[in-house]
Structures are given as C-alpha cells and as structure tokens.
Amino acid sequence: MNEPLYKTLHAEGLISDDSLNRITEREKQPPLFSVHWEIKTLLYLGVLLLTTGLGLLVYENIDTIGHQFVLLFIALICAGSFAYCFKLKLPFTTEKVKSPNVSFDYILLLACTSFVIFVGYLQFEYKVFGTNYGLATLIPMLVLFFVAYYFDHLGILNMAIANLAIWMGVSVTPKRLLLNSDFDSETIIYTYLVLGIILILGAYATQHFNFKKHFKFSYQHYGVHVTFISLLAGYFHYYNSAIAALWILGAFALAFLIYRDARNNKSYYFTLLVILYSYVAASSLIVRLFTFGDNEGAVALLFMYFIASAIGLIFLLINMNKKFKA
Amino acid sequence: MIIYNKTWLANLRLQNTLEKDLYAGCITKDEFSAIKEKYPVDFYTPTLFARVGLFILTCIVMLFVYGLIALMVSSSNMFSSPGFPFFLGLISYAGLEFMVGGNNHYRSGVDDALLFISGCLFFTALFMLFDANNNNPTYIDLTAAAFLISLLLTIRFADMLMSAACCIAFFAWVFFFWTKVIPSGTATVPFIMILASAGSYWLLSTFRGKIQFINYQNCLTVGLIICLVTLYASGNYYIIQTLGDKLNGTSGKAVPFGTIFWAWTIILPFVYFGLGIKRKDAILLRTGLLLIAAAALTFRNYYHILPIDTTLTIIGVVILGIAYGVMKYLETPKYGFTYAETDEANLMDNLKVESLIIAETFSTAPTPPADGGVKFGGGDFGGGGSSSTF
Structure with a gap:
C-alpha cells in the first residue's frame, strides 16, 4: 500500500535491498486483522459478569434449597479452573513466566474469584471461622498471594494486595480510597502508614532478592500512594502540635528514597509521583508561612509563589523527560 | 489553518509507520535511525506520564494567574461582564499559541491544558453574552456557539477532544433547532437526527480518505465514532421515549412507529458489527460490540424476563x-x-493498567455482617460492584 514510500526511501539509500525485499514480501500477503483486544475484553467481561451473577445468586436464594446447587456449581467452577491451570502451567521460576495461552489468565481469575466467593459464603452461612473475621479475610489473602506467585499473575497480585489492605481494615483501590476513607482518625492514618511501609519494603525485597522482579511495580505503586497520603494526612491531623514536623520530615525522607530508586530504575512514573507529592508537602509549608499574618498582600504573594513554582516545576519535568529519554 | 509544522507532521507519520516495520523486523535499527535523522521531527512530545504531570501543573499555573487577576480587579464590577472570561480565555490562548508556535510543543500536556482552558472560557463568555442580551439563553444559540468555537480550535490544533466537542455540539444544535423552531418537530426529530448523523458519517468518512485532511486523521476517527453512536441513539427506543416525555411533558407514553424503533434498537448494533467484520474496520467493530450491550440494556429495561442474577450468570x-x-x-x-x-x-503494558483494573473491580471492602439474618447487599463479595457494572 505504501510501496512508493519504501521505493523512495530505498532510492535515497536509507533502506537496504534486503529490507526492501522483506517489506514487499510482507505487503504481498493480505494484512491480518487482530481481534486480540476484543477477545481479551470479552474474556474479562465474561468472568466479571459470571462471578457477579453467581455471587448474587447465592445470596438471593439463601433460604431455599436451590442455593446448595449454586454453591456446588461455584465449587465445581473453582475446582475445574484450578485443575485446568495446574495442568497447563509452565514450570515455576523466579523470573517472569509467560502464560501458556490467552485464556489462561482469565480462567485463573475465574478460579480465584469463585474461591473468594466460596470462602465468603462458608463464613456467612456456616460460620466456619466463627466471629474471627480476621481469619476469614486472612485465608483468601494468603491463597491469592500464593496463586499470584505460583502462576505469575499480576492481576491476582493486585487482588491480593487489596485483600491485604482489607485484612488490615482499610482499602487501597482508588475509588474507595477517595470516597470512603476518613483520614481524620488516628487509627486509620497509622494503619495506612504501616500498610504503605510494608508494601514499599515488599517492593524493595522483590528487587533485592531478585524474586519475581516484575511484581515490584504493583507493590511500589500502592505503597508510594498510600504512604504519601497517610504522611500528609498525619501532618494535617496534627497540624497544630509539634509532631507535625515529624510527619512532614517523613514525607520528605520518603520522597528522597523513592526518587533515588526511581532514578536508578529509570522510572519516570515514580519520579513524577515524588515530585507532585513533595510539591504538595512543600506548598503546605509555604502556605503556613504566608498565613501567619492576615493581610491581602500575603495572599497576592502566595498566588505568585504558586505561579512561579508551578512554572519552575514544568521546566524541571521537561528537562527530566529529556534526560530519561536519552 | 493548522498551527503545526506540516513537514514535521508528515515526518512523524513516516516515523510511526517505519517504527512498526522495525518491530516487525522488516528494517534494521541502523536504517531506522538513519531515516529518523533524514526526516527529523522537532516537536516536543514527552512520555504519557510527563504529559499528565505537565497538564496538572499548567492547570495550577493558570488557576493562580486568574486568581491574581481577579484579586487585582476585585474592586471594580467586571466579573459580571462577558468580557472578563473572554479576556482570561485570550490570555490562555495567547499562551497556547506561544507554547505551540514558539516552543514546538505537540501533545505535551501544556498545550492540552491551555487549549482546554481557553475553549471553556470562550464558551463561558458567549454564554454570558447571550444571557445578558435576552435573559434567556436559547440552547440553539449556545450549541451553535460551542460548535463554532470547537470547530475553529479543531482546525487550528487538530485536537481529538475538541473534535469530539465539535461533533457533539453539532448534533445538539440539530436537535434543538428541529424541536424548537420547526412546527411538530418533536415527532419527527428522530428521523432528522438519523439523517444528520448518517450524512455526517458519510461526509467524515469521505474526508478521511482525502489527502488534504491527512493531518486530521485522529479527529476524523473520533468524529466517526460519535456519528455512529448518535446514529444508533437517534433510533433507540428508550432514548426516544424518554426525550419525547421530556419534550411533551408526558410520562411513559408509547412511541409512535414503535416497531420500527425496536427493530432499529436491536438490529443496528449487529449491522455495525457485521460491517466491521466485513470491512475489517476496527471502529465499526468495537462500536458495534459496545452498542450490542446498550441494546441488551434497553431491552431489559422494558421486559424483565429473568431476575438480574440469573441474567448475569x-x-x-x-x-x-x-x-x-x-x-x-x-x-x-x-x-x-x-x-x-x-x-x-x-x-498500556508499561502502566500495567489491566492488573489495576482487575484489583478495582474484583476486590471490595468487607462488611462484617451485623446480624446473621440479613442478606448481603449487592456485590459485597468477589463479584464486586455489580450494581455499577451492569
């Protein structure tokens, strides 16, 4: 289709004869149309709808005889999917393992989700773990972590991390983090802080021991967000006491550590996060400084500070992007 | 006309084509870098994350610049005049021209933010202008204004968001014009909307094949998707009934020619899908898939054959x-x-988006049952968020 383009490039001496041959060879074959993403979306939707439907079905029919059949059905799905995955999986290594085929990932997802529904149901109806709710969430979490590592599945690792947070009594998924969280309680701030530090240590360990290195991103992604948010929340919670200084220092120390790590790994995403979070931290200090007095001039100065600092950061980001690209 | 250097745009397209050949193993790395040298692109286009960061920071800068200006003029009563937002929009637009024309920013986040801000401010100015004149801005004027502004900005910057706004404004204008101005327009408006969107689809797809519009490929793609969705929505039974009720002040009135619209609602998505497969057109194929879901939802809204849980399963x-x-x-x-x-x-693989989506949709916070007799609400377990996903 673009034959003249390649002919021109060849005439200009930019493409060798071999390459031109390869290209004309390829252009002769009819182009393949890939439905890869459509299939993946369908698989994802199918698993999502099926598990949602089953989860609802069990609870809707809880008082009738039918629910035991539904339960049996869920157990069968779970067992069948796990059996399939155990049969097909490639041998375990500490490096990244490719999944044997496209549907493997989704069948594993189906297995894990139906397992979580199953355990949840057992607890709800038969009180298997009694009133020990910690245990009821601990076991699915451990299973999810095991499955994530054993079959090398990033999505399930993320589910496991979310379950870890649930086990600790909080939540990490963005929607709930923003909507439901009440950062005005000390317990919650400390819980998030501990969770964040555990996740960041997890990310560090993943790289240090060279064990499933590609899992580092997930740990670090949740860890960095949760720790920064809890440190800033702590600062504002203790705004008027001296401990506030400790929290803000913690934020800057974390920023320094993550920045060093991001620079070593050439990760622009984490550099950006560090810059934005420390900008919030620094700006809250500046605002505090300016609002000591109460006059209009200070407000105008504050506005100018924001304009100048944000422009400065824009240039910083542009420069850094060039460095990272190089 | 378009503000970007056209040679660079052409070179960018060339580089993108050859990059695919590079990944396919048809050309070597050295050849690719030689071509890059011969056909340079001097736009400043950062990576996705930098673009997001720059977008946020630019918004902060503009917010405080406007705050400072507002502080300066706060004693006068300029705020109520449409000239004020227009003036602010001009500042943002001037910044945009400077960054794009002078500093060669191309999809850098800075230009995205400035374009978005100035578009919104110009529209606000026009809204206030109409409001001041007759105290009752008509939707016809407003949608026409929005259409013009976004059309001009699309032509100048070839931005996808602006082209989407432009198409939506156009269809909204047709809708309001027909229902407010034409007598008995409410009854015929579905047919007019079908004609308008089908006509636009045909027009845009002709444009897409023309060499003069080669710099606007992405905008035209966005436009085509919106035309397809509008074409479907104009004949969708639920939409016609709801809008008809709104316009006539009735409730739950049956739609005249109901059978035609039911046929349209159910069959059209499959027509898209089939055409998409036949022509190997990803736009038609994916829009068709999405609209099949919409058709199913519409059908379920009127006929409850099975309870939701069984249906989902x-x-x-x-x-x-x-x-x-x-x-x-x-x-x-x-x-x-x-x-x-x-x-x-x-x-997307860099961001590992898929794994993040799985975590969001498949895990939910637990609600320890307060007393054993109460059933769990919608999706408190694994299947999470059932009410919002379906």
Whole structure:
C-alpha cells in the first residue's frame, strides 16, 4: 500500500535491498486483522459478569434449597479452573513466566474469584471461622498471594494486595480510597502508614532478592500512594502540635528514597509521583508561612509563589523527560 | 489553518509507520535511525506520564494567574461582564499559541491544558453574552456557539477532544433547532437526527480518505465514532421515549412507529458489527460490540424476563463461550483475522493498567455482617460492584 514510500526511501539509500525485499514480501500477503483486544475484553467481561451473577445468586436464594446447587456449581467452577491451570502451567521460576495461552489468565481469575466467593459464603452461612473475621479475610489473602506467585499473575497480585489492605481494615483501590476513607482518625492514618511501609519494603525485597522482579511495580505503586497520603494526612491531623514536623520530615525522607530508586530504575512514573507529592508537602509549608499574618498582600504573594513554582516545576519535568529519554 | 509544522507532521507519520516495520523486523535499527535523522521531527512530545504531570501543573499555573487577576480587579464590577472570561480565555490562548508556535510543543500536556482552558472560557463568555442580551439563553444559540468555537480550535490544533466537542455540539444544535423552531418537530426529530448523523458519517468518512485532511486523521476517527453512536441513539427506543416525555411533558407514553424503533434498537448494533467484520474496520467493530450491550440494556429495561442474577450468570457463560469459540476458530488465522497480538509495542503494558483494573473491580471492602439474618447487599463479595457494572 505504501510501496512508493519504501521505493523512495530505498532510492535515497536509507533502506537496504534486503529490507526492501522483506517489506514487499510482507505487503504481498493480505494484512491480518487482530481481534486480540476484543477477545481479551470479552474474556474479562465474561468472568466479571459470571462471578457477579453467581455471587448474587447465592445470596438471593439463601433460604431455599436451590442455593446448595449454586454453591456446588461455584465449587465445581473453582475446582475445574484450578485443575485446568495446574495442568497447563509452565514450570515455576523466579523470573517472569509467560502464560501458556490467552485464556489462561482469565480462567485463573475465574478460579480465584469463585474461591473468594466460596470462602465468603462458608463464613456467612456456616460460620466456619466463627466471629474471627480476621481469619476469614486472612485465608483468601494468603491463597491469592500464593496463586499470584505460583502462576505469575499480576492481576491476582493486585487482588491480593487489596485483600491485604482489607485484612488490615482499610482499602487501597482508588475509588474507595477517595470516597470512603476518613483520614481524620488516628487509627486509620497509622494503619495506612504501616500498610504503605510494608508494601514499599515488599517492593524493595522483590528487587533485592531478585524474586519475581516484575511484581515490584504493583507493590511500589500502592505503597508510594498510600504512604504519601497517610504522611500528609498525619501532618494535617496534627497540624497544630509539634509532631507535625515529624510527619512532614517523613514525607520528605520518603520522597528522597523513592526518587533515588526511581532514578536508578529509570522510572519516570515514580519520579513524577515524588515530585507532585513533595510539591504538595512543600506548598503546605509555604502556605503556613504566608498565613501567619492576615493581610491581602500575603495572599497576592502566595498566588505568585504558586505561579512561579508551578512554572519552575514544568521546566524541571521537561528537562527530566529529556534526560530519561536519552 | 493548522498551527503545526506540516513537514514535521508528515515526518512523524513516516516515523510511526517505519517504527512498526522495525518491530516487525522488516528494517534494521541502523536504517531506522538513519531515516529518523533524514526526516527529523522537532516537536516536543514527552512520555504519557510527563504529559499528565505537565497538564496538572499548567492547570495550577493558570488557576493562580486568574486568581491574581481577579484579586487585582476585585474592586471594580467586571466579573459580571462577558468580557472578563473572554479576556482570561485570550490570555490562555495567547499562551497556547506561544507554547505551540514558539516552543514546538505537540501533545505535551501544556498545550492540552491551555487549549482546554481557553475553549471553556470562550464558551463561558458567549454564554454570558447571550444571557445578558435576552435573559434567556436559547440552547440553539449556545450549541451553535460551542460548535463554532470547537470547530475553529479543531482546525487550528487538530485536537481529538475538541473534535469530539465539535461533533457533539453539532448534533445538539440539530436537535434543538428541529424541536424548537420547526412546527411538530418533536415527532419527527428522530428521523432528522438519523439523517444528520448518517450524512455526517458519510461526509467524515469521505474526508478521511482525502489527502488534504491527512493531518486530521485522529479527529476524523473520533468524529466517526460519535456519528455512529448518535446514529444508533437517534433510533433507540428508550432514548426516544424518554426525550419525547421530556419534550411533551408526558410520562411513559408509547412511541409512535414503535416497531420500527425496536427493530432499529436491536438490529443496528449487529449491522455495525457485521460491517466491521466485513470491512475489517476496527471502529465499526468495537462500536458495534459496545452498542450490542446498550441494546441488551434497553431491552431489559422494558421486559424483565429473568431476575438480574440469573441474567448475569447466563450472559457471563455465553460471553465466555463466544470468546472460547472465536479463539478455537481462529487458531490458525482465517479470512485475514487472527487473535494473536500485533507486533506494535503497547504503551498500556508499561502502566500495567489491566492488573489495576482487575484489583478495582474484583476486590471490595468487607462488611462484617451485623446480624446473621440479613442478606448481603449487592456485590459485597468477589463479584464486586455489580450494581455499577451492569
């Protein structure tokens, strides 16, 4: 289709004869149309709808005889999917393992989700773990972590991390983090802080021991967000006491550590996060400084500070992007 | 006309084509860098994350610049005049021209933010202008204004968001014009909307094939998608009934020619899908898939055949079955279709978006049951968020 383009490039001496041959060879074959993403979306939707439907079905029919059949059905799905995955999986290594085929990932997802529904149901109806709710969430979490590592599945690792947070009594998924969280309680701030530090240590360990290195991103992604948010929340919670200084220092120390790590790994995403979070931290200090007095001039100065600092950061980001690209 | 250097745009297209050849293994790395040298692109286009960061920071800068200006003029009563937002919009637009024209920013986040801000401010100014004149801005004027502004900005910057706004404003204008100005327009408006969107689709797809519009490929793609969706929505039974009730002040009135619209609602998505497969057109194919879901939702809204849980389970099984069937069928590529991944490096893989989505949709916070007799609410377990996903 673009034959003249390649002919021109060849005439200009930019493409060798071999390459031109390869290209004309390829252009002769009819182009393949890939439905890869459509299939993946369908698989994802199918698993999502099926598990949602089953989860609802069990609870809707809880008082009738039918629910035991539904339960049996869920157990069968779970067992069948796990059996399939155990049969097909490639041998375990500490490096990244490719999944044997496209549907493997989704069948594993189906297995894990139906397992979580199953355990949840057992607890709800038969009180298997009694009133020990910690245990009821601990076991699915451990299973999810095991499955994530054993079959090398990033999505399930993320589910496991979310379950870890649930086990600790909080939540990490963005929607709930923003909507439901009440950062005005000390317990919650400390819980998030501990969770964040555990996740960041997890990310560090993943790289240090060279064990499933590609899992580092997930740990670090949740860890960095949760720790920064809890440190800033702590600062504002203790705004008027001296401990506030400790929290803000913690934020800057974390920023320094993550920045060093991001620079070593050439990760622009984490550099950006560090810059934005420390900008919030620094700006809250500046605002505090300016609002000591109460006059209009200070407000105008504050506005100018924001304009100048944000422009400065824009240039910083542009420069850094060039460095990272190089 | 378009503000970007046209040679660079052409070179960018060339580089993108050859990058695919590089991944497909048709050309060597040295050849690719030689071509890059010969056909340079001097735009400043950072990576996706930098673009997001720059977008946020630019918004902060503009917010405080406007705050400072507002502080300066706060004693006068300029705020109520439409000139004020227009003036602010001009500042942002001047910044945009400077960054794009002077500093060669191209999809850098800075230009995205400035374009978005100035578009919104110009629209606010026009809104206030109409409001001040007759105290009752008509939607016809407003949508016409929005259409003009976004059209001009699209022509100048070839921005996808602006072109989407432009198409939506155009269809909104047709809708309001027909229902407010033309007598008995409410009854005929579905047919007019169908004509308008089909006509626009035809026009835009002709444009898409023309060499003069080669710099606007992405905008035209966005436009085509919106035309297809509007074409479907104009004949969708639920939309016609709801809008008809709104316009006539009735409730639940049956739609005249109901059978035609029901046929339209159910059949059209499959027509899109079929045409998409026949022409190997990803736009038609994906829009068709989405609209099949919309058709199913519309149908369920009127006819409750099965309770929601059974429906979800059955649909889930059917979808998995279909996916499995297609994969089996395409094990070896047939009729030019394959389900293998293309060679193009996918940016999304960097972000690991898929795993984040799984975490968001498949895990939910627990609600320890307060007393054993109460049933769990919608999706408190694994299947999470059922009410919002379906």
